Amino acid sequence: MSILDPSGPAAHAQFRVWWAMLAVSVAVSLVLFSLWLYTFRRRPQPRRTAWQEQRIMLRWVLGGGVLLPVVSIVALLLLGAPTGRGMLPLPLPGGEEVELIEVVGHQWWWEVRYPGDEDQNDVVTANHLVMPAGEPVDFRLISADVIHAFWIPRLGGKRDMVPGRHSTIRLEADAPGVFGAQCAEFCGAQHTNMLLQVEAVERDEFDAWLAERRTPPEQVEDHDQAREAFGEHCASCHRVEGLPDEFAVGGREYDMEGPDLSDIGSRPTLGAGVLPMEEGAIAYWLQHHQTLKPGNRMPPHDHIDIETLENIGAWLETLEP
Ligand code: HEC
Ligand SMILES: [Cu+2]
CATH class of the missing domain: 2.60.40.420 (Cupredoxins -  blue copper proteins)
Structure with a gap:
């Protein structure tokens, strides 16, 4: 980075x-x-008149306070503006x-x-x-x-x-x-x-x-229990493309609460970089996400038994185009 x-x-x-x-x-x-x-090294100077002092001051103010900033800001603009335009x-x-x-x-x-x-x-x-x-x-x-x-x-x-x-x-x-x-x-x-x-x-x-992602992921038969649990506990916030209506509640709107999970099995990380995606990682995330990423906007799943979470995790891992 x-x-x-x-x-x-x-x-x-x-x-x-x-x-x-x-x-x-x-x-x-x-x-x-x-x-x-x-x-430090300069020899003591003869006393100057007030008029001389003022002229020296004025030179510093004009040179250091006006000329130098104008020149450097113009130079920076000449350099920076095309960069921004690009x-x-x-x-x-x-x-x-x-x-x-x-x-x-x-x-x-x-x-x-x-x-x-x-x-x-x-x-x-x-x-x-x-x-x-x-x-x-x-x-x-x-x-x-x-x-x-x-x-x-x-x-x-x-x-x-x-x-x-x-x-x-x-x-x-x-x-x-x-x-x-x-x-x-x-x-x-x-x-x-x-x-x-x-x-x-x-x-x-x-x-x-x-193109792969324009066709919905294949729904593997033997995960019906997981899909049902997903419909009950998760689909109010998460979408899975191609999920039969009885399991899906969410829409395609910008205000979906949680990430779309249609291709979750093929993604490199979970929780926006918190965990690398590997076998069993989703079930682990579902049980410990509030410890891994405290305060994140997904409520804890303490009310769901571990076996169900593991089933959901195993099913979600199959979702790749
Ligand atoms: C109240 C809304 C809500 C509910 C209900 C909910 N989630 Fe989440 N979920 C979120 C949010 C928000 C995130 C993003 C958290 C973050 O990374 O900051 C998230 C993240 C995830 C992730 C990681 C996605 C990624 O791309 O990293 C998975 C997997 C997941 N949820 C699965 C589930 C499952 C399975 C259930 C049901 C047991 C569920 N969620 C219930 C809101 C919810
Ligand atoms: Cu930020």
């Missing part, structure tokens, strides 16, 4: 601004430090379409949506963002509760996610890879545990990944 290891055009531009700012601040510090040392969702010169991915910030997890059209559903996932590499991608950001900020340090950014207000940032990954992302605006107790794994893949692989 280091901005000093840039991996996209926006991040490279920000990296240059970062070094330029560092160089200038080091130069200014060195000059000030030398002046300070000089005051992250705006402007039309491409060739008129090509830019892939759009919606990201919704929640306390304390990320909802990721790939908009469909008239004949295609949205694809919805959480805490895992897959994007095509080698081409720009527009991230359309909003929040479901408080202000969060979307930040993939190695690709560039960041950008606030404000409730009730869409904003868009354009980022690109130079090459396939896995990048860490983190909420960058303090949003409550579990702000630190609001991580997002970003995976940039080749275009073909991205198309295949998305």
Whole structure:
């Protein structure tokens, strides 16, 4: 997650601004430090008249207080403005379409949506963002509760996610890879545990990944008891695509309380980076999530027996496209 290891055009531009700012601040510090040392070594000066004193003062005020800030701010603007402009969702010169991915910030997890059209559903996932590499991608950001900020340090950014207000940032990954992302605006107790794994893949692989998720996951027969328990205890907050109506209560709305679980079995982590996904991890999370991530918005499941939670966990792990 280091901005000093840039991996996209926006991040490279920000990296240059970062070094330029560092160089200038080091130069200014060195000059000030030398002046300070000089005051010790300087021989006593003849007494000046009040008029001379004032002229020297005026020179410092104009030079150091007006000229220096104006020059450095203009230089920073010349360097920074194109960097910011590079992250705006402007039309491409060739008129090509830019892939759009919606990201919704929640306390304390990320909802990721790939908009469909008239004949295609949205694809919805959480805490895992897959994007095509080698081409720009527009991230359309909003929040479901408080202000969060979307930040993939190695690709560039960041950008606030404000409730009730869409904003868009354009980022690109130079090459396939896995990048860490983190909420960058303090949003409550579990702000630190609001991580997002970003995976940039080749275009073909991205198309295949998305197409897989447009068809609902296969429902394995022998998990009926788990599905029933899910309908009773979980479906008011979580959605599983393709679940028969008698088990499903939730909708496709932005105000779903919890992450969409349709492809949970294929995701890299649980609880926005708190636990790596592996066999048995979901059942473990369901029993201990308030210890692993204290105060998170999922109520404890103490009223459900452990066997049922284990069954639900085993079923959810089968949900992968
Ligand atoms: C009141 C709403 C609510 C109920 C009921 C609820 N959950 Fe959750 N669940 C959440 C929220 C909110 C999160 C996100 C917590 C976080 O990471 O901060 C979550 C997270 C999860 C996750 C991790 C998802 C991920 O992508 O990391 C799983 C799995 C899960 N819940 C399963 C269940 C199961 C199974 C039940 C029923 C036994 C259930 N939940 C009941 C709200 C709920
Ligand atoms: Cu945050």
